Amino acid sequence: MPTLPAFLDLARPLAEQSALGLSVLFMAAMLVFSDWRLALMAYGGLKVLAGILLTRLLPPEWALLQWVVGGLVGVMWFLSSRRVDTERRRSAGIPWWRPQWQFNLATYMRLALLLLLILAVYVQRPVFTLPRLPVDLSRFAGFAALAGLLGLGLGDRPLRWGLSLSMWLLAANFAIHALEVDANIVGLLASLELLLGFAISYLIVVDGARLWAGEEEDA
Amino acid sequence: MTPLTLLLLWLLLLAVAAHTLRRLPWLAGLMVAGGLGLLAWQLAAAGDLSSWFGRSVEVEGVSALLGYSFQFTGNARGAFFLFLVWGILFAGVGGLAGADRVLYPALPLILAALLLALSARPLLWAPLWLLVAALLMAFPAQGASPRLARPALRTLTAPTLAMPFFLFAAWVLDQPLLAGEDPALTQAAWRALVIGVGLLLTPAPLHGWITALGDHAPPFAAALLVGLWQAAAYLFIRQVLFLYPALADYADPARWLLWLAVVQMGWAGVFGLGSQRLRQFWGYLLLWEYGAFLLFWGLSGEFGTPSLVWLLLARPLILVLIAAGLHTLGQRFGEQATLDEMAGAAERLPLATISVVAGSLFLLGWPLGALAPIRLTTLRLAEATYSGFFLAAMLSLLLLILALARAVHALTRAPTDPQLQREPAWQGWLLWPLLLAGLLLSLNPILLEPLSLRLTAWLTQL
Numbered sequence: 051m052p053t054l055p056a057f058l059d060l061a062r063p064l065a066e067q068s069a070l071g072l073s074v075l076f077m078a079a080m081l082v083f084s085d086w087r088l089a090l091m092a093y094g095g096l097k098v099l100a101g102i103l104l105t106r107l108l109p110p111e112w113a114l115l116q117w118v119v120g121g122l123v124g125v126m127w128f129l130s131s132r133r134v135d136t137e138r139r140r141s142a143g144i145p146w147w148r149p150q151w152q153f154n155l156a157t158y159m160r161l162a163l164l165l166l167l168i169l170a171v172y173v174q175r176p177v178f179t180l181p182r183l184p185v186d187l188s189r190f191a192g193f194a195a196l197a198g199l200l201g202l203g204l205g206d207r208p209l210r211w212g213l214s215l216s217m218w219l220l221a222a223n224f225a226i227h228a229l230e231v232d233a234n235i236v237g238l239l240a241s242l243e244l245l246l247g248f249a250i251s252y253l254i255v256v257d258g259a260r261l262w263a264g265e266e267e268d269a
Numbered sequence: 270m271t272p273l274t275l276l277l278l279w280l281l282l283l284a285v286a287a288h289t290l291r292r293l294p295w296l297a298g299l300m301v302a303g304g305l306g307l308l309a310w311q312l313a314a315a316g317d318l319s320s321w322f323g324r325s326v327e328v329e330g331v332s333a334l335l336g337y338s339f340q341f342t343g344n345a346r347g348a349f350f351l352f353l354v355w356g357i358l359f360a361g362v363g364g365l366a367g368a369d370r371v372l373y374p375a376l377p378l379i380l381a382a383l384l385l386a387l388s389a390r391p392l393l394w395a396p397l398w399l400l401v402a403a404l405l406m407a408f409p410a411q412g413a414s415p416r417l418a419r420p421a422l423r424t425l426t427a428p429t430l431a432m433p434f435f436l437f438a439a440w441v442l443d444q445p446l447l448a449g450e451d452p453a454l455t456q457a458a459w460r461a462l463v464i465g466v467g468l469l470l471t472p473a474p475l476h477g478w479i480t481a482l483g484d485h486a487p488p489f490a491a492a493l494l495v496g497l498w499q500a501a502a503y504l505f506i507r508q509v510l511f512l513y514p515a516l517a518d519y520a521d522p523a524r525w526l527l528w529l530a531v532v533q534m535g536w537a538g539v540f541g542l543g544s545q546r547l548r549q550f551w552g553y554l555l556l557w558e559y560g561a562f563l564l565f566w567g568l569s570g571e572f573g574t575p576s577l578v579w580l581l582l583a584r585p586l587i588l589v590l591i592a593a594g595l596h597t598l599g600q601r602f603g604e605q606a607t608l609d610e611m612a613g614a615a616e617r618l619p620l621a622t623i624s625v626v627a628g629s630l631f632l633l634g635w636p637l638g639a640l641a642p643i644r645l646t647t648l649r650l651a652e653a654t655y656s657g658f659f660l661a662a663m664l665s666l667l668l669l670i671l672a673l674a675r676a677v678h679a680l681t682r683a684p685t686d687p688q689l690q691r692e693p694a695w696q697g698w699l700l701w702p703l704l705l706a707g708l709l710l711s712l713n714p715i716l717l718e719p720l721s722l723r724l725t726a727w728l729t730q731l
Contacts, residue, residue, distance in 0.1 A: 181451075181454055181457065202426060206417070206418065206419040206422055206423075208418045208422060211422045211425075211426075215425070215426070215429050218429065218430060218433075219429070219433075221433070222432070222433030222436070225433060225437065226433065226436050226437065226440070229437070229440050229441075230440050234337070235436070238393075238397060238436075239436075242397065242400065242429075242432065245400075245401065245404055246404070246425070246429065248404075249404045249407050249421075249425065252407075252408075252411075253407065253411065253418040253421055253422060254418075256411050256415050256416075256418060257415070257417065257418035258415075259415035260415040260416060260417070
């Protein structure tokens with residue numbers, strides 16, 4: 051088991067460039083996949099890479115708080131989504147192991163919008179000049195913010211809303227931590243994400259509970 | 270013990286007690302109303318706040334959390350008193366009318382978060398506590414029964430989007446030396462502050478949370494949440510403008526507030542006319558009212574603080590009246606009933622129908638309604654300032670009156686369901702006093718003046 055400094059040595063090349071491309075892919079996956087398991091896996095991957103990328107701006111112990119927050123929020127959303135999905139599968143008679151990946155019209159629309167966003171970013175190469183933030187991270191934070199806003203426009207499903215708001219907050223993490231390395235601000239942004247995670251996981255359940263209303267009246 | 274600690278403890282206790290009594294929602298509602306009423310009485314009666322319920326309090330005491338300080342200033346006292354008025358009315362009337370039970374434990378917690386927001390440093394901790402309040406608002410917006418999460422989700426959006434802009438502005442503006450070193454950064458901070466403030470006011474297309482609340486959330490929760498949020502946003506922005514007066518030089522609120530207002534009102538008028546359901550109309554009515562408040566704020570500026578406070582005190586009376594009517598109609602016809610399905614409402618549920626129709630007219634500024642004086646003043650000011658805005662406001666008003674006429678036409682048709690039950694007799698006891706209060710306030714707006722003047726005096730003690 052490598053120690054934290056040994057791990058950071060290993061991860062340093064990743065933090066420079068390759069994590070950025072991979073993170074963009076994860077963000078795209080979070081927006082496109084309607085399957086909650088794939089979206090949550092992408093969220094987990096993004097949080098791991100975001101922690102590594104933030105080591106360029108913050109001391110590692112604080113940067114890797116992204117892993118803790120991502121882990122806690124991810125578990126909450128996983129449990130809520132699984133609860134809703136289990137009830138749905140039980141009522142529809144679909145076994146838990148059968149995948150239900152489907153390319154419906156909404157998936158095509160999300161894919162088209164995302165490709166449009168990537169194309170626009172590629173052609174225009176916009177650099178959101180965020181003060182004191184390296185250009186590559188600045189472009190990454192800009193993409194995360196745009197992807198978050200795009201996700202908010204894609205419908206009112208609680209999980210997608212949560213993933214989009216977390217992308218927006220991730221962009222904010224880069225923009226703010228480039229200016230200020232302060233434990234209080236790190237804690238403030240982390241607590242914000244945890245609170246949002248909690249609210250969204252509650253909303254995933256109550257939104258899904260419409261499907262089995264009556265069975266659990268007054269539960 | 271500081272006043273802030275005492276208030277927070279009391280609110281926490283109320284929330285726990287209301288949650289414990291959730292099986293008896295009427296009792297929980299009345300208990301929350303009573304508990305908040307006690308606080309309001311103490312705030313109004315105690316002169317310098319040095320003694321609360323016979324216990325001595327450190328008036329100037331500062332509460333600390335994670336290295337940041339919170340203080341219960343005069344401004345926070347005024348703001349909190351205003352929130353208490355809203356809370357008392359909605360918890361009391363909601364308890365009697367049988368509103369959704371989630372409202373009662375959530376209400377003291379929302380008030381606690383708003384109190385912390387207005388007692389904290391404006392650009393760092395205050396937006397966080399506003400966001401916490403929005404998160405707590407998601408629970409009554411969702412209600413006790415499973416329903417679409419749209420209103421709750423949209424309620425979270427604006428404060429979350431605004432938060433990073435405030436953090437950035439806070440960092441730059443806290444370093445006065447930076448202005449000389451990097452003027453571009455200071456300009457960026459002003460821009461961020463304007464964007465953050467703009468986002469808190471939820472301009473189109475972020476206005477969707479209001480219409481979603483009106484359409485899908487329980488009516489009492491919708492009215493309370495929109496009203497509380499608007500009052501909190503106004504008081505927060507007012508505080509920011511006092512602390513950073515240069516913000517007004519960068520972007521004059523007297524200009525952009527008017528644009529925001531006219532867009533909101535116009536949007537509400539156009540889409541309100543196309544409403545197929547009463548709840549949809551209610552959502553657009555809330556949106557129009559939101560815009561009308563912004564218009565008056567933009568026109569009157571800081572000189573209009575007493576009038577704005579008067580408006581914030583009178584509005585809950587009207588909103589709670591409409592919410593009570595809609596709640597009863599929703600129980601009989603279903604929450605998502607179309608206008609066509611509500612035939613017979615006026616015959617079998619006359620008081621609920623009168624509450625909705627009269628309340629809507631009051632809200633729009635009908636001559637015999639509580640908000641008539643303020644609406645008249647708004648239109649006069651608009652006419653004196655910008656003729657275009659006056660016309661736009663009048664047009665949006667006309668469109669909503671047409672939408673209301675359409676709703677009245679649907680509600681007054683003969684009942685199609687012979688089994689449709691009449692409304693409970695006790696409802697008269699609940700609605701008549703509210704209707705009369707609205708009428709009395711329009712005939713004599715000075716009735717609220719002693720309270721609004723006292724609140725204005727507190728609010729100026731920043």
